[in-house]
Amino acid sequence: MSAYLVNDRLVPDADFYRVACDPQVPVVVEACAGAGKTWMLVSRIVRALLEGVEPSQILAITFTRKAAGEMRERLQGLLRELALGPHEERVKQLKSRGLDEARALALAPQLAAV
Numbered sequence: 001m002s003a004y005l006v007n008d009r010l011v012p013d014a015d016f017y018r019v020a021c022d023p024q025v026p027v028v029v030e031a032c033a034g035a036g037k038t039w040m041l042v043s044r045i046v047r048a049l050l051e052g053v054e055p056s057q058i059l060a061i062t063f064t065r066k067a068a069g070e071m072r073e074r075l076q077g078l079l080r081e082l083a084l085g086p087h088e089e090r091v092k093q094l095k096s097r098g099l100d101e102a103r104a105l106a107l108a109p110q111l112a113a114v
Contacts, residue, residue, distance in 0.1 A: 018098035023048035038067070042074045043097040046082075050094075050107045082111040 004016035011019075020027050021043040031037050045058055062068045082090050090111050094104035 014098075017043075017096070020044075021047055021098040023051060023053065038071055038074060042071060042078055045075055046078060047097060047099075050110055079111075087112070 004011050004013060006016060006019050019025055020029060020040055023044050029037055029040055041060055045060065048058055049055065060068075060071060062071060078093075082093060085093075087108055090108035091101075091104045094107060094111075095101065099107065
């Protein structure tokens with residue numbers, strides 16, 4: 001059973017991540033502590049970078065400096081992991097962030113150059 005709503009409709013996990021991680025779609029994510037909001041925001045940032053958004057054009061707001069530091073560390077860690085990891089892992093990571101197979105295969109090589 002799905003625990004995710006998109007436009008007040010229950011959807012499977014993959015459909016939720018496809019919408020929630022897409023930087024072209026405005027979203028509001030409400031969830032309790034530990035539910036993955038930072039993962040989602042970091043995923044949206046990576047997807048925005050892959051779509052050609054300049055880093056200086058990305059703004060992420062948190063409530064505490066500690067949370068901002070954690071988000072920065074997670075983003076840097078994910079970019080490092082994607083840059084150094086094998087192509088297959090990059091594709092897998094992109095697919096887990098809502099991209100279909102074809103788009104993940106097309107964008108994965110860009111991450112090796114980060």
